[in-house]
Amino acid sequence: MTTHIEELLQRDSFIERSARSRAKALLDAGSMRELAGPFDRLHSPWLAMQQLVTQADDGVVVAKGLLAGQPTVVLAIEGAFQGGSMGEAGGAKIAGALELAARDNRRGIPTQAVILFETGGVRLQEANLGLAVIAEIQSAIVDLRRYRPVIGVSAGTVGCYGGMSIAAGLCSYLVLTREARLSLNGPQVIEQEAGIAEFDSRNRALIWGLTGGEQRFATGLADACVQDDTAEVRATLVGLFAQGLPERHRSERADDFLAALARVDTGTQSTPADVRTVYAKGAQ
Amino acid sequence: MEQMNTQRGATWLRLLANGAAPAHDSPSVKACDAQLAGQPARYIAVVPDPAGRFPRARAGEVGLVEGWQLARAVQEVVAMDREAAVKRPIVAVIDVPSQAYGQREEAYGIHQALAGAAGAYAEARLAGHPVIGLVVGLAMSGAFLAHGYQANRLVALDDPGVMVHAMGKASAARVTLRSVEALEKLAASVPPMAYDIGNYASLGILWEVLQVSDPAQPNEVDLALVRHTLEAALADILQDTARDLSGRLHGKHRQASRRVRELLATQWEAAT
Amino acid sequence: MERLEFAFGAGQPTLARTVTGVVASGDLEVLLEPGAAGLTSIAVQTSVDGYGATWKALLERVFADGALPAARIEINDNGATPGVVRMRIEQAFEEARS
Numbered sequence: 001m002t003t004h005i006e007e008l009l010q011r012d013s014f015i016e017r018s019a020r021s022r023a024k025a026l027l028d029a030g031s032m033r034e035l036a037g038p039f040d041r042l043h044s045p046w047l048a049m050q051q052l053v054t055q056a057d058d059g060v061v062v063a064k065g066l067l068a069g070q071p072t073v074v075l076a077i078e079g080a081f082q083g084g085s086m087g088e089a090g091g092a093k094i095a096g097a098l099e100l101a102a103r104d105n106r107r108g109i110p111t112q113a114v115i116l117f118e119t120g121g122v123r124l125q126e127a128n129l130g131l132a133v134i135a136e137i138q139s140a141i142v143d144l145r146r147y148r149p150v151i152g153v154s155a156g157t158v159g160c161y162g163g164m165s166i167a168a169g170l171c172s173y174l175v176l177t178r179e180a181r182l183s184l185n186g187p188q189v190i191e192q193e194a195g196i197a198e199f200d201s202r203n204r205a206l207i208w209g210l211t212g213g214e215q216r217f218a219t220g221l222a223d224a225c226v227q228d229d230t231a232e233v234r235a236t237l238v239g240l241f242a243q244g245l246p247e248r249h250r251s252e253r254a255d256d257f258l259a260a261l262a263r264v265d266t267g268t269q270s271t272p273a274d275v276r277t278v279y280a281k282g283a284q
Numbered sequence: 285m286e287q288m289n290t291q292r293g294a295t296w297l298r299l300l301a302n303g304a305a306p307a308h309d310s311p312s313v314k315a316c317d318a319q320l321a322g323q324p325a326r327y328i329a330v331v332p333d334p335a336g337r338f339p340r341a342r343a344g345e346v347g348l349v350e351g352w353q354l355a356r357a358v359q360e361v362v363a364m365d366r367e368a369a370v371k372r373p374i375v376a377v378i379d380v381p382s383q384a385y386g387q388r389e390e391a392y393g394i395h396q397a398l399a400g401a402a403g404a405y406a407e408a409r410l411a412g413h414p415v416i417g418l419v420v421g422l423a424m425s426g427a428f429l430a431h432g433y434q435a436n437r438l439v440a441l442d443d444p445g446v447m448v449h450a451m452g453k454a455s456a457a458r459v460t461l462r463s464v465e466a467l468e469k470l471a472a473s474v475p476p477m478a479y480d481i482g483n484y485a486s487l488g489i490l491w492e493v494l495q496v497s498d499p500a501q502p503n504e505v506d507l508a509l510v511r512h513t514l515e516a517a518l519a520d521i522l523q524d525t526a527r528d529l530s531g532r533l534h535g536k537h538r539q540a541s542r543r544v545r546e547l548l549a550t551q552w553e554a555a556t
Numbered sequence: 557m558e559r560l561e562f563a564f565g566a567g568q569p570t571l572a573r574t575v576t577g578v579v580a581s582g583d584l585e586v587l588l589e590p591g592a593a594g595l596t597s598i599a600v601q602t603s604v605d606g607y608g609a610t611w612k613a614l615l616e617r618v619f620a621d622g623a624l625p626a627a628r629i630e631i632n633d634n635g636a637t638p639g640v641v642r643m644r645i646e647q648a649f650e651e652a653r654s
Binding site: 018020037038039051052053054055056057078080081082 | 557573575578579580583585587589601602603630632633634
């Protein structure tokens with residue numbers, strides 16, 4: 001029986017790993033091959049045009065390999081580069097890899113996918129191309145998830161925002177840590193658009209209370225809330241893939257969610273507990 | 285100008301669906317069953333609901349309820365035609381200023397509601413339904429991802445009131461730590477950053493851009509042109525074996541998207 | 557943003573190619589590939605203008621003795637201190653050895 005301190009020391013932080021390191025650690029030892037990697041020099045032409053320093057992989061790692069012996073592609077977003085925001089090249093890597101995984105399935109190879117969401121959404125320096133590639137990613141997720149699960153993971157510190165939170169909502173399963181936040185609009189944007197009375201972007205308790213990993217799991221909007229431990233993330237993925245496709249994807253349950261939303265008291269703001277109550281009665 | 289804009293969806297829906305009554309009594313998501321090229325088709329628009337239960341989603345934004353009702357409206361079409369040989373077209377009539385911004389929206393998972401809508405449209409397309417998006421006003425960010433961006437073909441009107449973008453100017457300026465003026469200057473030389481439909485068209489994502497005399501109050505000639513274009517888009521989809529979004533990758537500004545896919549395809553097999 | 561190029565005499569080519577670091581604020585990425593025998597070429601892309609002399613001095617300290625394997629190096633820098641730059645370069649060569 002280990003003490004808390006010993007547990008912390010043994011923990012192999014997933015959050016602290018770079019995207020490349022996360023992808024490598026999730027796949028079976030020795031099985032990872034990086035595709036369209038930094039030596040293919042897929043720098044963002046749009047950032048270069050604006051005199052901004054580019055990263056050779058445009059902030060996305062495509063790692064093909066095996067997970068518990070099953071053909072798997074891991075799409076890992078590097079949150080430390082431009083806040084993990086989606087540009088044309090990086091987004092095309094995700095969409096293109098998912099498209100090829102779906103094609104594999106049509107050829108009898110059961111390739112499955114993991115997406116590591118560490119992203120603020122569209123890269124505003126590429127605005128409309130960022131938005132377009134996110135639509136292409138969403139299309140590819142819906143295509144692939146007909147055959148094999150597409151599992152999203154968001155660990156932090158960036159979390160999962162914007163158009164990519166919608167992509168996360170399309171995944172077959174979603175794994176979060178307590179540190180992660182999953183939300184469409186960032187607190188600053190809500191404050192800008194709706195005023196500080198609606199949402200105070202400095203209120204960290206509010207942000208994590210409503211959109212943090214624990215709350216999203218407790219309200220059925222995520223399938224697991226795990227410790228910041230690489231082995232635990234990996235084991236959770238293996239377990240979820242073994243379950244196969246869900247009977248219905250979360251995004252297909254319109255009737256359940258509409259019924260739940262009809263129970264919301266819109267006269268006041270909802271507390272995290274209110275949301276748990278509303279979503280406990282059947283919208284799971 | 286803003287308020288006028290958000291009536292365009294309702295106006296075009298009414299005209300294109302020949303005044304057909306909506307299939308449901310939902311105040312903000314109107315789904316009308318009418319015809320396209322002489323065959324059954326469903327037209328869908330998101331419209332303002334000033335008396336809506338969710339205060340942050342009353343001006344035509346796509347909020348929690350709108351996202352899930354879009355999903356339902358599209359899922360219904362797929363269910364209706366599940367045994368049918370011919371899958372009816374779905375026309376998304378698009379004038380959506382944004383997603384809804386609010387605490388309640390985030391609390392109840394607006395990202396999931398928009399995923400419901402986007403996923404339904406994508407599944408309908410994959411099931412063989414021709415999906416056409418008609419941008420008559422604003423097509424902004426998450427709202428556009430949910431309502432229209434999964435279409436096989438996208439058509440837009442050429443008008444200053446027609447805009448596609450990822451974020452409103454004020455918010456974009458705040459997030460990128462620039463002034464709105466600086467952002468506009470930058471957008472003038474970086475096509476994907478621009479707000480106008482001309483620059484958006486240069487990205488090669490639109491199938492057609494249409495000149496109409498009055499985008500807000502279309503006359504008979506305008507209506508005939510749009511109808512004709514929708515029919516042509518339908519014919520184009522029907523003769524296309526691909527039912528994905530690959531048709532958006534041919535423009536000169538999509539070079540990186542093509543190069544990435546070429547490299548991935550070449551390297552994919554070798555990595556098995 | 558500034559682009560700088562440097563070249564130094566070197567030994568036999570490095571064996572592996574590696575990538576280290578990320579283009580985060582205060583950090584840099586280093587791409588390292590085998591170079592032609594005897595020559596190490598370095599292409600720097602940096603977010604901070606006007607530090608050409610500092611880069612030159614730092615890289616001379618690292619490469620001027622010609623002891624490191626020949627490499628083609630690409631550096632994408634987002635305002636890292638010279639100490640961090642040196643650390644990442646050494647890390648890159650370390651990984652290429654292992």
